[in-house]
Amino acid sequence: MRILITGATGLVGSRIAKKCLAKGFEVNYLTTSKDKIENKAGFKGFYWDPSNYEIDPHCLDGVDAIFHLAGASIAKRWTSSYKKEILASRVVTANLLFNTLKSTNHSISQFISASAVGIYPSSYLNLYNEEDEKRDDSFLGEVVEKWELAADKFKELNIKVAKVRTGLVLAEDGGALQKMKEPADFNLGAAFGSGKQWQSWIHIEDLANLYMHILETGLEGIYNGVAPNPVTNNELMEGIAKQLDKNVWLPNVPAIALKVALGDMSTVVLSSQLVSSDKIENTGFSFKYKNLTKALENLL
Template sequence: MRILITGATGLVGSEITRLCHEQGININFLTTSKGKIEKNETFRGYYWNPSTGEIDVRCLEGVGAIINLAGASVFQPWTASNKKKILKSRIDSLNLLHRTLKSNPHQVGQLVSASAIGIYPSSRSKMYEEDSTQLANDFLGEVSQKWEAAADKFNDLKLRVAKVRIGIVLSAEGGALPQIMKPVKYNLGAPLGSGKQWQSWIHIHDLARMFLYIISNGLTGVFNGVAPNPATNEELTKEVAHALDKKLWLPKVPGAALKLVMGEMSGVVLGSQLVSSSKIQQEGFSFNFVNLRPAVKDLLT
Protein backbone atom coordinates (compact mmCIF):
# COMPACT_ATOMS: atom_id res chain seq x y z
CA MET A 1 0.00 0.00 0.00
CA ARG A 2 1.10 3.53 -0.79
CA ILE A 3 0.16 6.65 1.16
CA LEU A 4 -0.78 9.84 -0.66
CA ILE A 5 0.42 12.95 1.17
CA THR A 6 -0.55 16.55 0.51
CA GLY A 7 1.91 19.04 1.98
CA ALA A 8 4.62 16.37 1.88
CA THR A 9 7.45 18.88 1.53
CA GLY A 10 6.35 21.01 4.49
CA LEU A 11 7.65 20.72 8.06
CA VAL A 12 5.32 17.95 9.23
CA GLY A 13 5.01 16.29 5.82
CA SER A 14 8.78 15.97 5.49
CA GLU A 15 9.02 14.17 8.83
CA ILE A 16 6.13 11.83 7.97
CA THR A 17 7.81 11.09 4.63
CA ARG A 18 11.12 10.37 6.35
CA LEU A 19 9.40 8.01 8.78
CA CYS A 20 7.54 6.26 5.94
CA HIS A 21 10.82 5.65 4.13
CA GLU A 22 12.28 4.23 7.36
CA GLN A 23 9.36 1.82 7.60
CA GLY A 24 9.40 0.85 3.93
CA ILE A 25 6.14 2.66 3.11
CA ASN A 26 6.02 4.12 -0.40
CA ILE A 27 4.71 7.64 -0.92
CA ASN A 28 2.75 9.48 -3.59
CA PHE A 29 2.63 13.21 -3.03
CA LEU A 30 0.79 16.16 -4.52
CA THR A 31 2.58 19.44 -5.15
CA THR A 32 1.69 22.79 -6.68
CA SER A 33 5.29 23.13 -7.86
CA LYS A 34 6.11 21.17 -11.01
CA GLY A 35 9.80 21.59 -10.18
CA LYS A 36 9.37 19.44 -7.04
CA ILE A 37 7.93 16.46 -8.89
CA GLU A 38 10.01 13.32 -8.45
CA LYS A 39 9.44 9.94 -10.04
CA ASN A 40 10.88 6.96 -8.26
CA GLU A 41 9.38 3.87 -6.71
CA THR A 42 9.40 5.12 -3.13
CA PHE A 43 8.52 8.79 -3.70
CA ARG A 44 6.31 9.77 -6.62
CA GLY A 45 5.20 13.36 -7.16
CA TYR A 46 2.09 14.53 -8.98
CA TYR A 47 0.92 18.03 -9.87
CA TRP A 48 -2.22 19.65 -8.54
CA ASN A 49 -3.64 23.13 -8.22
CA PRO A 50 -6.52 23.22 -5.72
CA SER A 51 -7.42 26.82 -6.57
CA THR A 52 -8.15 25.87 -10.20
CA GLY A 53 -9.30 22.31 -9.58
CA GLU A 54 -6.46 20.70 -11.54
CA ILE A 55 -5.10 17.35 -10.35
CA ASP A 56 -3.20 14.42 -11.84
CA VAL A 57 -5.51 11.50 -11.01
CA ARG A 58 -2.62 9.06 -11.34
CA CYS A 59 -1.75 10.16 -7.80
CA LEU A 60 -4.33 7.60 -6.58
CA GLU A 61 -2.55 4.59 -8.10
CA GLY A 62 -1.86 2.00 -5.43
CA VAL A 63 -2.94 4.35 -2.63
CA GLY A 64 -4.74 2.99 0.42
CA ALA A 65 -4.70 6.08 2.66
CA ILE A 66 -4.39 9.85 2.36
CA ILE A 67 -2.66 12.21 4.78
CA ASN A 68 -3.84 15.75 4.18
CA LEU A 69 -1.57 18.56 5.43
CA ALA A 70 -2.23 21.12 2.68
CA GLY A 71 -2.86 24.74 3.62
CA ALA A 72 -1.22 28.14 3.55
CA SER A 73 0.74 29.14 6.66
CA VAL A 74 -1.17 31.07 9.31
CA PHE A 75 2.07 32.85 10.19
CA GLN A 76 1.65 35.74 7.77
CA PRO A 77 -0.03 39.14 8.22
CA TRP A 78 -3.75 38.62 8.71
CA THR A 79 -4.91 40.96 5.99
CA ALA A 80 -8.32 40.29 4.47
CA SER A 81 -6.71 38.73 1.39
CA ASN A 82 -4.33 36.54 3.43
CA LYS A 83 -7.15 35.35 5.67
CA LYS A 84 -9.07 34.33 2.58
CA LYS A 85 -6.00 32.50 1.26
CA ILE A 86 -5.43 30.68 4.57
CA LEU A 87 -9.00 29.41 4.69
CA LYS A 88 -9.49 28.79 0.97
CA SER A 89 -6.26 26.79 0.61
CA ARG A 90 -7.49 24.29 3.20
CA ILE A 91 -11.04 23.94 1.94
CA ASP A 92 -10.13 23.87 -1.77
CA SER A 93 -7.56 21.10 -1.17
CA LEU A 94 -10.01 18.82 0.59
CA ASN A 95 -12.84 19.58 -1.82
CA LEU A 96 -10.63 18.71 -4.80
CA LEU A 97 -9.56 15.43 -3.18
CA HIS A 98 -13.20 14.63 -2.45
CA ARG A 99 -14.27 15.27 -6.06
CA THR A 100 -11.34 13.23 -7.37
CA LEU A 101 -12.14 10.22 -5.21
CA LYS A 102 -15.83 10.45 -6.02
CA SER A 103 -15.31 10.45 -9.78
CA ASN A 104 -12.39 8.00 -10.16
CA PRO A 105 -11.82 4.34 -9.28
CA HIS A 106 -9.52 3.95 -6.26
CA GLN A 107 -8.63 1.75 -3.29
CA VAL A 108 -8.40 4.57 -0.72
CA GLY A 109 -9.95 3.52 2.57
CA GLN A 110 -8.80 6.24 4.95
CA LEU A 111 -8.23 9.97 5.26
CA VAL A 112 -6.20 11.51 8.08
CA SER A 113 -6.46 15.28 7.90
CA ALA A 114 -4.67 17.97 9.85
CA SER A 115 -6.54 20.43 12.05
CA ALA A 116 -5.35 22.68 14.87
CA ILE A 117 -5.83 23.15 18.61
CA GLY A 118 -6.78 26.72 17.73
CA ILE A 119 -10.28 25.27 17.46
CA TYR A 120 -10.46 25.50 21.27
CA PRO A 121 -11.13 28.83 23.01
CA SER A 122 -8.27 30.47 24.90
CA SER A 123 -8.28 29.50 28.58
CA ARG A 124 -5.67 29.22 31.31
CA SER A 125 -7.68 26.76 33.39
CA LYS A 126 -9.83 24.49 31.22
CA MET A 127 -8.34 21.24 29.95
CA TYR A 128 -9.72 20.53 26.49
CA GLU A 129 -10.65 17.01 25.38
CA GLU A 130 -11.64 16.14 21.82
CA ASP A 131 -15.35 16.05 22.68
CA SER A 132 -15.39 19.64 23.96
CA THR A 133 -18.42 21.56 22.70
CA GLN A 134 -16.72 24.89 23.34
CA LEU A 135 -15.21 26.19 20.11
CA ALA A 136 -13.20 29.35 19.54
CA ASN A 137 -15.08 32.19 17.85
CA ASP A 138 -11.97 33.87 16.45
CA PHE A 139 -10.29 33.48 13.05
CA LEU A 140 -8.29 30.34 13.93
CA GLY A 141 -11.41 28.80 15.40
CA GLU A 142 -13.30 29.49 12.18
CA VAL A 143 -10.51 28.04 10.03
CA SER A 144 -10.24 24.87 12.11
CA GLN A 145 -14.00 24.27 12.20
CA LYS A 146 -14.42 24.69 8.44
CA TRP A 147 -11.29 22.60 7.82
CA GLU A 148 -12.72 19.72 9.85
CA ALA A 149 -16.15 20.05 8.24
CA ALA A 150 -14.52 19.65 4.81
CA ALA A 151 -12.73 16.50 6.04
CA ASP A 152 -15.97 15.07 7.45
CA LYS A 153 -17.49 15.05 3.94
CA PHE A 154 -15.25 12.07 3.16
CA ASN A 155 -17.50 9.97 5.40
CA ASP A 156 -19.99 10.14 2.51
CA LEU A 157 -17.45 8.20 0.43
CA LYS A 158 -17.33 5.46 3.10
CA LEU A 159 -13.76 6.34 4.10
CA ARG A 160 -12.48 6.09 7.63
CA VAL A 161 -11.90 9.73 8.59
CA ALA A 162 -9.59 10.99 11.33
CA LYS A 163 -8.60 14.56 12.18
CA VAL A 164 -5.49 15.51 14.15
CA ARG A 165 -5.70 18.80 16.03
CA ILE A 166 -2.04 19.75 15.96
CA GLY A 167 -0.48 21.79 18.76
CA ILE A 168 2.81 23.68 18.77
CA VAL A 169 5.18 21.49 16.76
CA LEU A 170 8.72 21.43 18.13
CA SER A 171 11.33 20.99 15.41
CA ALA A 172 14.80 22.33 14.83
CA GLU A 173 13.92 22.73 11.15
CA GLY A 174 11.09 25.25 11.47
CA GLY A 175 7.99 26.29 13.36
CA ALA A 176 8.02 27.85 16.82
CA LEU A 177 11.34 26.57 18.17
CA PRO A 178 13.74 28.46 15.84
CA GLN A 179 11.73 31.65 16.46
CA ILE A 180 12.20 31.26 20.22
CA MET A 181 15.88 30.37 19.74
CA LYS A 182 16.83 33.49 17.79
CA PRO A 183 16.68 36.03 20.64
CA VAL A 184 17.70 33.45 23.28
CA LYS A 185 20.99 32.80 21.44
CA TYR A 186 21.92 36.45 22.01
CA ASN A 187 20.72 36.45 25.63
CA LEU A 188 17.73 38.53 24.54
CA GLY A 189 15.01 35.94 25.08
CA ALA A 190 11.94 36.66 27.16
CA PRO A 191 8.50 35.15 27.75
CA LEU A 192 5.64 36.68 25.77
CA GLY A 193 2.81 38.48 27.53
CA SER A 194 2.24 37.07 31.01
CA GLY A 195 4.17 33.95 30.05
CA LYS A 196 1.46 31.95 31.84
CA GLN A 197 -0.48 31.02 28.70
CA TRP A 198 -0.53 27.29 28.04
CA GLN A 199 1.21 26.04 24.93
CA SER A 200 0.38 22.44 24.19
CA TRP A 201 3.43 21.21 22.30
CA ILE A 202 4.50 18.02 20.53
CA HIS A 203 7.88 16.77 19.28
CA ILE A 204 7.72 16.53 15.49
CA HIS A 205 8.81 12.88 15.54
CA ASP A 206 5.92 11.94 17.83
CA LEU A 207 3.48 13.83 15.61
CA ALA A 208 4.66 11.96 12.52
CA ARG A 209 4.40 8.68 14.42
CA MET A 210 0.86 9.58 15.49
CA PHE A 211 -0.33 10.07 11.90
CA LEU A 212 1.05 6.67 10.88
CA TYR A 213 -0.32 5.04 14.04
CA ILE A 214 -3.82 6.28 13.19
CA ILE A 215 -3.50 4.78 9.71
CA SER A 216 -2.03 1.45 10.79
CA ASN A 217 -4.76 1.00 13.40
CA GLY A 218 -7.64 2.28 11.27
CA LEU A 219 -8.64 4.90 13.85
CA THR A 220 -11.40 7.41 13.21
CA GLY A 221 -12.59 10.62 14.83
CA VAL A 222 -10.72 13.55 16.36
CA PHE A 223 -7.37 13.27 18.12
CA ASN A 224 -5.35 16.00 19.80
CA GLY A 225 -1.83 16.07 18.38
CA VAL A 226 -0.12 17.20 21.59
CA ALA A 227 2.25 15.69 24.15
CA PRO A 228 0.89 14.60 27.57
CA ASN A 229 2.46 17.49 29.51
CA PRO A 230 1.70 20.99 28.16
CA ALA A 231 3.96 23.86 29.21
CA THR A 232 3.51 27.57 29.69
CA ASN A 233 5.15 30.04 27.34
CA GLU A 234 7.56 30.96 30.13
CA GLU A 235 8.50 27.32 30.73
CA LEU A 236 9.08 26.76 27.04
CA THR A 237 11.31 29.83 26.79
CA LYS A 238 13.28 28.77 29.88
CA GLU A 239 13.82 25.25 28.52
CA VAL A 240 15.18 26.62 25.24
CA ALA A 241 17.54 28.88 27.22
CA HIS A 242 18.61 25.91 29.38
CA ALA A 243 19.35 23.75 26.32
CA LEU A 244 21.41 26.55 24.77
CA ASP A 245 23.10 27.41 28.09
CA LYS A 246 21.83 30.99 27.91
CA LYS A 247 20.37 33.39 30.47
CA LEU A 248 16.96 35.03 30.53
CA TRP A 249 17.26 38.45 32.14
CA LEU A 250 14.95 40.72 30.14
CA PRO A 251 11.42 41.49 31.38
CA LYS A 252 8.49 39.76 29.73
CA VAL A 253 7.36 41.23 26.41
CA PRO A 254 4.11 43.09 27.20
CA GLY A 255 1.02 41.66 25.58
CA ALA A 256 -0.07 45.18 24.60
CA ALA A 257 3.14 45.64 22.61
CA LEU A 258 2.61 42.35 20.80
CA LYS A 259 -0.98 43.31 19.96
CA LEU A 260 0.26 46.63 18.61
CA VAL A 261 2.84 44.96 16.37
CA MET A 262 0.98 41.81 15.38
CA GLY A 263 -2.63 42.93 15.57
CA GLU A 264 -5.23 40.16 15.60
CA MET A 265 -2.52 37.60 14.88
CA SER A 266 -1.07 38.19 18.39
CA GLY A 267 -3.69 35.72 19.59
CA VAL A 268 -1.51 32.95 18.18
CA VAL A 269 1.21 33.61 20.79
CA LEU A 270 -0.90 35.10 23.58
CA GLY A 271 -3.73 32.56 23.44
CA SER A 272 -3.76 29.72 25.95
CA GLN A 273 -4.82 26.17 25.06
CA LEU A 274 -4.42 23.46 27.69
CA VAL A 275 -5.06 20.33 25.65
CA SER A 276 -5.24 16.65 26.61
CA SER A 277 -3.60 13.77 24.75
CA SER A 278 -5.39 11.05 26.71
CA LYS A 279 -7.59 9.86 23.83
CA ILE A 280 -4.75 8.79 21.53
CA GLN A 281 -2.96 7.24 24.53
CA GLN A 282 -6.08 5.22 25.33
CA GLU A 283 -5.86 3.87 21.78
CA GLY A 284 -2.42 2.48 22.65
CA PHE A 285 -0.16 5.20 21.28
CA SER A 286 2.99 5.77 23.32
CA PHE A 287 4.90 9.07 23.17
CA ASN A 288 8.69 9.06 22.91
CA PHE A 289 8.77 12.61 24.31
CA VAL A 290 6.41 13.09 27.24
CA ASN A 291 8.18 15.99 28.97
CA LEU A 292 9.43 19.26 27.55
CA ARG A 293 13.07 19.23 28.66
CA PRO A 294 14.06 15.93 26.94
CA ALA A 295 12.17 17.04 23.80
CA VAL A 296 13.97 20.38 23.57
CA LYS A 297 17.32 18.78 24.41
CA ASP A 298 16.82 16.18 21.67
CA LEU A 299 16.18 18.89 19.09
CA LEU A 300 18.75 21.49 20.13
CA THR A 301 21.76 19.56 21.40
Protein backbone atom coordinates in the same frame (compact mmCIF):
# COMPACT_ATOMS: atom_id res chain seq x y z
CA MET B 1 0.42 0.01 0.77
CA ARG B 2 0.48 3.25 -1.21
CA ILE B 3 -0.07 6.59 0.55
CA LEU B 4 -0.97 9.97 -0.98
CA ILE B 5 0.41 12.96 0.93
CA THR B 6 -0.52 16.62 0.47
CA GLY B 7 1.95 19.02 2.05
CA ALA B 8 4.66 16.36 1.68
CA THR B 9 7.46 18.93 1.42
CA GLY B 10 6.42 20.70 4.64
CA LEU B 11 7.79 20.28 8.15
CA VAL B 12 5.48 17.43 9.18
CA GLY B 13 4.74 15.98 5.74
CA SER B 14 8.39 15.42 4.85
CA ARG B 15 8.95 13.54 8.14
CA ILE B 16 5.89 11.35 7.55
CA ALA B 17 6.94 10.62 3.97
CA LYS B 18 10.32 9.33 5.23
CA LYS B 19 8.60 7.10 7.78
CA CYS B 20 6.29 5.66 5.12
CA LEU B 21 9.21 4.88 2.83
CA ALA B 22 11.18 3.32 5.71
CA LYS B 23 8.27 0.95 6.33
CA GLY B 24 8.22 -0.07 2.68
CA PHE B 25 5.08 1.91 1.81
CA GLU B 26 4.95 3.62 -1.56
CA VAL B 27 4.31 7.37 -1.53
CA ASN B 28 2.51 9.61 -4.00
CA TYR B 29 2.59 13.32 -3.24
CA LEU B 30 0.91 16.42 -4.61
CA THR B 31 2.81 19.65 -5.22
CA THR B 32 1.94 23.05 -6.68
CA SER B 33 5.50 23.34 -8.02
CA LYS B 34 6.33 21.36 -11.15
CA ASP B 35 10.02 21.71 -10.21
CA LYS B 36 9.40 19.55 -7.12
CA ILE B 37 7.96 16.61 -9.04
CA GLU B 38 10.09 13.47 -8.70
CA ASN B 39 9.43 10.06 -10.18
CA LYS B 40 11.47 7.30 -8.65
CA ALA B 41 10.79 3.88 -7.23
CA GLY B 42 8.22 4.16 -4.45
CA PHE B 43 8.11 7.97 -4.49
CA LYS B 44 6.14 9.83 -7.16
CA GLY B 45 5.12 13.46 -7.45
CA PHE B 46 1.97 14.81 -9.11
CA TYR B 47 1.01 18.37 -9.97
CA TRP B 48 -2.05 20.17 -8.68
CA ASP B 49 -3.24 23.77 -8.70
CA PRO B 50 -6.07 24.01 -6.16
CA SER B 51 -6.64 27.73 -6.85
CA ASN B 52 -7.72 26.75 -10.37
CA TYR B 53 -9.25 23.45 -9.23
CA GLU B 54 -6.73 21.39 -11.22
CA ILE B 55 -5.36 18.02 -10.15
CA ASP B 56 -3.65 15.09 -11.83
CA PRO B 57 -6.13 12.25 -11.12
CA HIS B 58 -3.37 9.66 -11.54
CA CYS B 59 -2.16 10.70 -8.06
CA LEU B 60 -4.92 8.42 -6.72
CA ASP B 61 -3.92 5.31 -8.67
CA GLY B 62 -3.50 2.41 -6.27
CA VAL B 63 -3.67 4.64 -3.21
CA ASP B 64 -4.95 3.15 0.06
CA ALA B 65 -4.86 6.19 2.35
CA ILE B 66 -4.44 9.99 2.23
CA PHE B 67 -2.57 12.23 4.63
CA HIS B 68 -3.98 15.72 4.07
CA LEU B 69 -1.35 18.08 5.51
CA ALA B 70 -1.50 20.97 3.03
CA GLY B 71 -1.97 24.44 4.46
CA ALA B 72 -0.43 27.90 4.19
CA SER B 73 1.72 28.87 7.17
CA ILE B 74 -0.01 30.79 9.97
CA ALA B 75 3.35 32.31 10.97
CA LYS B 76 2.92 35.30 8.65
CA ARG B 77 1.01 38.54 9.14
CA TRP B 78 -2.70 37.92 8.63
CA THR B 79 -3.75 40.47 6.03
CA SER B 80 -7.28 40.07 4.70
CA SER B 81 -5.94 38.45 1.52
CA TYR B 82 -3.65 36.12 3.45
CA LYS B 83 -6.53 35.04 5.70
CA LYS B 84 -8.32 33.86 2.56
CA GLU B 85 -5.19 31.93 1.56
CA ILE B 86 -4.91 30.28 5.00
CA LEU B 87 -8.50 29.07 4.75
CA ALA B 88 -8.48 28.08 1.07
CA SER B 89 -5.20 26.16 1.36
CA ARG B 90 -6.92 23.83 3.81
CA VAL B 91 -10.56 23.73 2.73
CA VAL B 92 -10.40 24.14 -1.06
CA THR B 93 -7.66 21.51 -1.26
CA ALA B 94 -9.79 19.04 0.73
CA ASN B 95 -12.81 19.77 -1.45
CA LEU B 96 -10.76 19.22 -4.60
CA LEU B 97 -9.64 15.82 -3.33
CA PHE B 98 -13.19 14.92 -2.30
CA ASN B 99 -14.75 15.83 -5.65
CA THR B 100 -11.98 14.03 -7.54
CA LEU B 101 -12.55 10.86 -5.49
CA LYS B 102 -16.32 11.17 -5.92
CA SER B 103 -15.98 10.86 -9.69
CA THR B 104 -13.21 8.24 -9.70
CA ASN B 105 -12.98 4.52 -8.99
CA HIS B 106 -10.60 4.38 -6.05
CA SER B 107 -9.25 2.04 -3.37
CA ILE B 108 -8.91 4.59 -0.55
CA SER B 109 -10.06 3.48 2.90
CA GLN B 110 -8.57 6.23 5.13
CA PHE B 111 -8.39 10.02 5.11
CA ILE B 112 -6.18 11.47 7.86
CA SER B 113 -6.28 15.25 8.11
CA ALA B 114 -4.23 17.78 10.00
CA SER B 115 -6.15 20.10 12.32
CA ALA B 116 -5.22 22.38 15.23
CA VAL B 117 -5.85 22.91 18.95
CA GLY B 118 -6.76 26.50 18.02
CA ILE B 119 -10.36 25.30 17.78
CA TYR B 120 -10.55 25.26 21.60
CA PRO B 121 -11.43 28.57 23.31
CA SER B 122 -8.55 30.29 25.06
CA SER B 123 -8.60 29.48 28.77
CA TYR B 124 -6.13 29.37 31.66
CA LEU B 125 -8.28 26.84 33.56
CA ASN B 126 -10.05 24.41 31.22
CA LEU B 127 -8.42 21.10 30.29
CA TYR B 128 -9.71 20.31 26.81
CA ASN B 129 -10.32 16.88 25.35
CA GLU B 130 -11.69 15.82 21.97
CA GLU B 131 -15.28 15.69 23.23
CA ASP B 132 -15.41 19.42 24.05
CA GLU B 133 -17.84 21.13 21.70
CA LYS B 134 -17.08 24.77 22.51
CA ARG B 135 -15.39 26.61 19.64
CA ASP B 136 -13.04 29.58 19.84
CA ASP B 137 -14.57 32.65 18.18
CA SER B 138 -11.25 33.77 16.66
CA PHE B 139 -10.27 33.56 13.00
CA LEU B 140 -8.18 30.48 13.77
CA GLY B 141 -11.14 28.82 15.45
CA GLU B 142 -13.19 29.46 12.29
CA VAL B 143 -10.45 28.02 10.08
CA VAL B 144 -10.17 24.82 12.10
CA GLU B 145 -13.93 24.30 12.20
CA LYS B 146 -14.25 24.60 8.41
CA TRP B 147 -11.09 22.50 7.93
CA GLU B 148 -12.59 19.65 9.95
CA LEU B 149 -15.97 19.89 8.23
CA ALA B 150 -14.19 19.53 4.87
CA ALA B 151 -12.45 16.40 6.17
CA ASP B 152 -15.70 14.92 7.48
CA LYS B 153 -17.21 14.95 3.98
CA PHE B 154 -15.03 11.96 3.08
CA LYS B 155 -17.23 9.81 5.32
CA GLU B 156 -19.86 10.10 2.57
CA LEU B 157 -17.54 7.98 0.41
CA ASN B 158 -17.30 5.24 3.08
CA ILE B 159 -13.78 6.37 3.98
CA LYS B 160 -12.55 6.36 7.58
CA VAL B 161 -11.75 9.92 8.68
CA ALA B 162 -9.29 10.90 11.40
CA LYS B 163 -8.33 14.45 12.39
CA VAL B 164 -5.21 15.38 14.36
CA ARG B 165 -5.59 18.58 16.38
CA THR B 166 -1.97 19.61 16.56
CA GLY B 167 -0.40 21.83 19.17
CA LEU B 168 2.89 23.74 19.02
CA VAL B 169 5.25 21.57 16.95
CA LEU B 170 8.85 21.58 18.19
CA ALA B 171 11.41 20.68 15.51
CA GLU B 172 15.10 21.15 14.89
CA ASP B 173 14.77 22.25 11.28
CA GLY B 174 11.95 24.78 11.19
CA GLY B 175 8.70 25.76 12.82
CA ALA B 176 7.98 27.77 15.95
CA LEU B 177 10.99 26.62 17.99
CA GLN B 178 13.47 28.19 15.59
CA LYS B 179 11.69 31.54 15.78
CA MET B 180 11.43 31.37 19.58
CA LYS B 181 15.08 30.57 20.13
CA GLU B 182 16.44 33.41 17.97
CA PRO B 183 16.04 36.14 20.66
CA ALA B 184 17.42 33.78 23.32
CA ASP B 185 20.55 33.24 21.20
CA PHE B 186 21.35 36.91 21.84
CA ASN B 187 20.32 36.86 25.52
CA LEU B 188 17.13 38.69 24.56
CA GLY B 189 14.70 35.96 25.57
CA ALA B 190 11.36 37.01 27.05
CA ALA B 191 7.94 35.47 27.56
CA PHE B 192 4.87 36.72 25.67
CA GLY B 193 2.02 38.58 27.30
CA SER B 194 1.38 37.34 30.83
CA GLY B 195 3.50 34.26 30.18
CA LYS B 196 0.84 32.24 32.03
CA GLN B 197 -0.89 31.01 28.87
CA TRP B 198 -0.73 27.25 28.34
CA GLN B 199 1.25 25.91 25.39
CA SER B 200 0.30 22.39 24.39
CA TRP B 201 3.38 21.25 22.46
CA ILE B 202 4.61 18.12 20.69
CA HIS B 203 8.00 16.93 19.42
CA ILE B 204 8.06 16.50 15.62
CA GLU B 205 9.13 12.86 15.97
CA ASP B 206 6.16 12.04 18.19
CA LEU B 207 3.77 13.84 15.84
CA ALA B 208 4.97 11.88 12.81
CA ASN B 209 4.74 8.64 14.79
CA LEU B 210 1.22 9.58 15.92
CA TYR B 211 0.10 9.96 12.30
CA MET B 212 1.64 6.59 11.46
CA HIS B 213 -0.09 5.01 14.46
CA ILE B 214 -3.47 6.28 13.25
CA LEU B 215 -2.76 4.92 9.77
CA GLU B 216 -1.58 1.49 10.88
CA THR B 217 -4.30 0.92 13.47
CA GLY B 218 -7.13 2.29 11.32
CA LEU B 219 -8.30 4.84 13.87
CA GLU B 220 -11.21 7.19 13.21
CA GLY B 221 -12.31 10.42 14.85
CA ILE B 222 -10.52 13.35 16.48
CA TYR B 223 -7.20 13.02 18.30
CA ASN B 224 -5.20 15.74 20.02
CA GLY B 225 -1.63 15.83 18.70
CA VAL B 226 -0.01 17.13 21.90
CA ALA B 227 2.47 15.76 24.43
CA PRO B 228 1.16 14.65 27.86
CA ASN B 229 2.71 17.58 29.78
CA PRO B 230 1.79 21.07 28.51
CA VAL B 231 3.72 24.04 29.90
CA THR B 232 3.14 27.76 30.32
CA ASN B 233 4.78 30.21 27.94
CA ASN B 234 7.06 31.30 30.82
CA GLU B 235 8.21 27.69 31.27
CA LEU B 236 8.70 27.20 27.55
CA MET B 237 10.86 30.30 27.10
CA GLU B 238 12.87 29.50 30.23
CA GLY B 239 13.39 25.93 28.99
CA ILE B 240 14.67 27.16 25.62
CA ALA B 241 17.05 29.63 27.25
CA LYS B 242 18.36 26.98 29.66
CA GLN B 243 19.20 24.58 26.83
CA LEU B 244 21.07 27.38 25.06
CA ASP B 245 22.80 28.33 28.32
CA LYS B 246 21.22 31.78 28.14
CA ASN B 247 19.04 33.82 30.47
CA VAL B 248 15.47 35.06 30.18
CA TRP B 249 16.04 38.40 31.86
CA LEU B 250 13.95 40.89 29.89
CA PRO B 251 10.41 41.74 31.04
CA ASN B 252 7.60 39.93 29.26
CA VAL B 253 6.63 41.34 25.88
CA PRO B 254 3.30 43.13 26.57
CA ALA B 255 0.23 41.78 24.81
CA ILE B 256 -0.51 45.22 23.32
CA ALA B 257 2.94 45.34 21.73
CA LEU B 258 2.43 41.90 20.19
CA LYS B 259 -0.96 42.97 18.82
CA VAL B 260 0.61 46.03 17.20
CA ALA B 261 3.52 44.03 15.77
CA LEU B 262 1.63 40.91 14.67
CA GLY B 263 -1.97 42.05 14.23
CA ASP B 264 -4.55 39.24 14.48
CA MET B 265 -1.75 36.66 14.36
CA SER B 266 -0.87 37.65 17.94
CA THR B 267 -3.69 35.33 19.07
CA VAL B 268 -1.42 32.38 18.19
CA VAL B 269 1.12 33.30 20.88
CA LEU B 270 -1.29 34.88 23.39
CA SER B 271 -4.08 32.30 23.45
CA SER B 272 -4.02 29.57 26.08
CA GLN B 273 -5.00 25.96 25.37
CA LEU B 274 -4.43 23.26 27.98
CA VAL B 275 -5.06 20.11 25.96
CA SER B 276 -5.24 16.44 26.95
CA SER B 277 -3.40 13.61 25.16
CA ASP B 278 -5.29 10.84 27.00
CA LYS B 279 -7.40 9.69 24.05
CA ILE B 280 -4.50 8.84 21.72
CA GLU B 281 -2.53 7.25 24.59
CA ASN B 282 -5.53 5.05 25.40
CA THR B 283 -5.26 3.56 21.89
CA GLY B 284 -1.80 2.24 22.74
CA PHE B 285 0.28 5.13 21.43
CA SER B 286 3.40 5.91 23.44
CA PHE B 287 5.19 9.26 23.40
CA LYS B 288 8.97 9.28 23.18
CA TYR B 289 9.16 12.87 24.46
CA LYS B 290 6.66 13.34 27.29
CA ASN B 291 8.48 16.21 29.01
CA LEU B 292 9.64 19.53 27.60
CA THR B 293 13.17 19.25 29.00
CA LYS B 294 13.87 15.97 27.17
CA ALA B 295 12.36 17.33 23.96
CA LEU B 296 14.47 20.49 24.06
CA GLU B 297 17.61 18.53 24.96
CA ASN B 298 17.09 16.49 21.81
CA LEU B 299 16.29 19.44 19.55
CA LEU B 300 18.66 22.13 20.85
